[in-house]
Amino acid sequence: MQTASTNIGDRMGRSQELSDSKRGPVIGGHLCNKSIRDISWLLNIPRSTVSGIITKWKQLGTTATQPPSGRPCHMTERGQCMLKRTACRNRQLSAESIAKDLQTWCGLQI
Structure with missing residues (x-):
């Protein structure tokens, strides 16, 4: 049985972006009616990140990274x-x- 690591250094930092290979299982877990807490624990991802991925998927229909908003620099x-x-x-x-x-x-x- 694999356990989730509780070491803060092993978890995702604020400046890192979650890879596509981890976004897919988040949506898969959501479609299998797993709770955000369970998905977070299984994938060792913060709950806020899991929640954000699911919300983005529901609103946009995709988990791909969107370009930043704002005025372009000309x-x-x-x-x-x-x-x-x-x-x-x-x-x-x-x-x-x-x-x-x-x-x-x-x-x-x-």
Whole structure:
């Protein structure tokens, strides 16, 4: 009989992502009417992770990792942020020097 490890070092860390090979058995256990606690114990995964996988599967129909939400970073937006940051940090800079920095940093023609 295999027992679950209680050593904290053996459990999944916060920064690690659960592999597809462990997400499948979570859904399989859920479809076999196993409790979240039982699935967590059998696979040695935190209960919150098991619950999150099941919730995601119910809502999206998949357990695959989704791309992050939020505004994508475009070159012009980066240039605008860089321009604003440079101008606010050193108000003594001339427009020519800021334009030169912007050209070298973003590749934008001004």
